[in-house]
Amino acid sequence: MCNYDALVVGSGFAGAVAARRLAEEASKRVLVVERRDHIGGNAYDCLDQAGVLIHRYGPHIFHTNDKRVFHYLSRFTSWQDYQHKVVASIPLKEGGRTQFPVPFNLTSLAAAFGPEDGQRLKEKLLAAYGAENKVTILELRQNPDPEIAALADYVYEHIFVHYTTKQWGQRPEDIDPNTTARVPIFLSEDCRYFQDAYQGMPLQGYTPLFQRMLDHPNITMELGTDALKHLDVSGESILLDGKRFDRPVIYTGQADELFAFQYGPLPYRALDFVFQTLPMDFYQTHGTVNYTVDENFTRITEFKHLTGQKIPGVTTIMREYSRAYTGLAGEIPYYAIINRSNNALYAKYAALAARHPNLHLLGRLAEYKYYNMDAITARALELTDRLI
Numbered sequence: 001m002c003n004y005d006a007l008v009v010g011s012g013f014a015g016a017v018a019a020r021r022l023a024e025e026a027s028k029r030v031l032v033v034e035r036r037d038h039i040g041g042n043a044y045d046c047l048d049q050a051g052v053l054i055h056r057y058g059p060h061i062f063h064t065n066d067k068r069v070f071h072y073l074s075r076f077t078s079w080q081d082y083q084h085k086v087v088a089s090i091p092l093k094e095g096g097r098t099q100f101p102v103p104f105n106l107t108s109l110a111a112a113f114g115p116e117d118g119q120r121l122k123e124k125l126l127a128a129y130g131a132e133n134k135v136t137i138l139e140l141r142q143n144p145d146p147e148i149a150a151l152a153d154y155v156y157e158h159i160f161v162h163y164t165t166k167q168w169g170q171r172p173e174d175i176d177p178n179t180t181a182r183v184p185i186f187l188s189e190d191c192r193y194f195q196d197a198y199q200g201m202p203l204q205g206y207t208p209l210f211q212r213m214l215d216h217p218n219i220t221m222e223l224g225t226d227a228l229k230h231l232d233v234s235g236e237s238i239l240l241d242g243k244r245f246d247r248p249v250i251y252t253g254q255a256d257e258l259f260a261f262q263y264g265p266l267p268y269r270a271l272d273f274v275f276q277t278l279p280m281d282f283y284q285t286h287g288t289v290n291y292t293v294d295e296n297f298t299r300i301t302e303f304k305h306l307t308g309q310k311i312p313g314v315t316t317i318m319r320e321y322s323r324a325y326t327g328l329a330g331e332i333p334y335y336a337i338i339n340r341s342n343n344a345l346y347a348k349y350a351a352l353a354a355r356h357p358n359l360h361l362l363g364r365l366a367e368y369k370y371y372n373m374d375a376i377t378a379r380a381l382e383l384t385d386r387l388i
């Protein structure tokens with residue numbers, strides 16, 4: 001392991017982008033070690049037993065306004081246009097269900113309140129916030145106008161409070177406001193989940209994108225290898241298999257685990273994904289349907305909508321159940337729980353890492369952040385700009 005110019009721990013977007021840049025643009029011999037038996041981190045996709053292309057770790061839709069990120073990744077894939085649309089499925093008092101677009105927008109407003117009340121509320125909202133603007137649920141709830149306040153209560157009750165409680169075990173006002181701000185109220189008829197300039201799916205899937213990115217003569221990939229069995233950062237210097245390693249180490253795993261949880265574990269949310277293959281062309285109308293009021297799962301995703309895969313008579317759907325991460329073997333920490341005390345705990349681990357100038361914490365886990373794929377790609381490009 002010591003015969004390399006750089007060590008990268010993890011082969012998700014953070015690790016793969018960093019490895020490729022160091023290998024290609026700095027001519028470094030890079031060792032990438034990955035604990036799982038596949039590359040790609042949580043963006044990994046594969047065919048299931050029925051031949052349906054699935055995302056094993058939850059639905060991944062690529063979207064960005066960052067030209068550099070889009071152009072960099074486009075070296076390793078072509079794209080298929082896909083504009084993600086999500087609806088909330090809501091039970092009706094009289095029985096049956098209704099659905100309307102999420103983020104809650106002017107189309108949702110008309111569907112929920114009918115043409116007359118919908119039109120009056122629309123005029124009020126447009127006067128207050130302006131057409132095509134976005135407002136968060138927490139901001140909308142501050143509006144003093146009683147009719148807008150009643151609308152805010154409706155949206156809070158039908159979109160946010162139950163879903164957020166399922167997802168985080170906490171109410172919207174008790175979690176980081178940036179989290180619910182990801183899904184604002186949108187004063188528009190645009191029913192897409194994201195409005196980013198570049199949006200789509202890698203044409204053959206995410207795994208081939210990673211295969212091409214990691215396919216470089218200067219990159220050696222070791223799957224099924226836990227870096228922490230070889231890497232020791234507890235002392236003055238970084239040790240790899242007991243020998244001093246004075247070259248860059250880019251670590252994309254959990255920061256608390258890297259330092260043997262010495263200040264205690266960082267809290268995370270875990271997810272359970274339940275897949276089901278059905279003998280039909282399509283199960284639902286949209287790529288993702290959010291169950292915002294009832295059920296104990298948060299959403300159902302149907303992959304064929306996302307990937308555009310043409311495979312008649314069969315489809316695979318997935319329900320997502322959220323729960324606290326306990327750290328048991330095999331469990332995956334999907335979401336950092338961002339708040340003041342957890343950030344302070346993370347800062348203690350980051351300070352330990354900062355004692356080693358060659359150790360770089362990069363990624364959703366290592367930085368304890370809620371990064372999308374484009375954001376972590378941008379971070380990997382910035383870090384490697386400095387290292388090259």
Ligand code: FAD
Pocket residue numbers: 009010011012013014015033034035036040041042043057058059060061062063225226227228252253254271334335362363364365371372373374376
């Ligand atoms: P990861 O993908 O988690 O990769 C880290 C890798 O490091 C893993 O493969 C892990 O096995 C490996 N590793 C950790 N510790 C060790 C060790 N000790 N030794 C060896 N290897 C190790 N983003 C979007 O842009 N669009 C979406 O639609 C979207 N949907 C999402 C849905 C869900 C349910 C989740 C959880 C996330 C979603 N994301 C989405 C975010 C996206 O998954 C992340 O931005 C991205 O995966 C971050 O990449 P990463 O490399 O930082 O981390």
Ligand code: UDP
Pocket residue numbers: 088102159160161163164167179180181182183290292
């Ligand atoms: N959210 C919600 N209802 C919804 C969709 C989202 O309450 O129908 C809240 C919830 O707290 C969620 C957050 O908004 O965790 C961010 O949603 P997003 O879809 O961005 O989460 P992702 O699945 O991408 O992590």
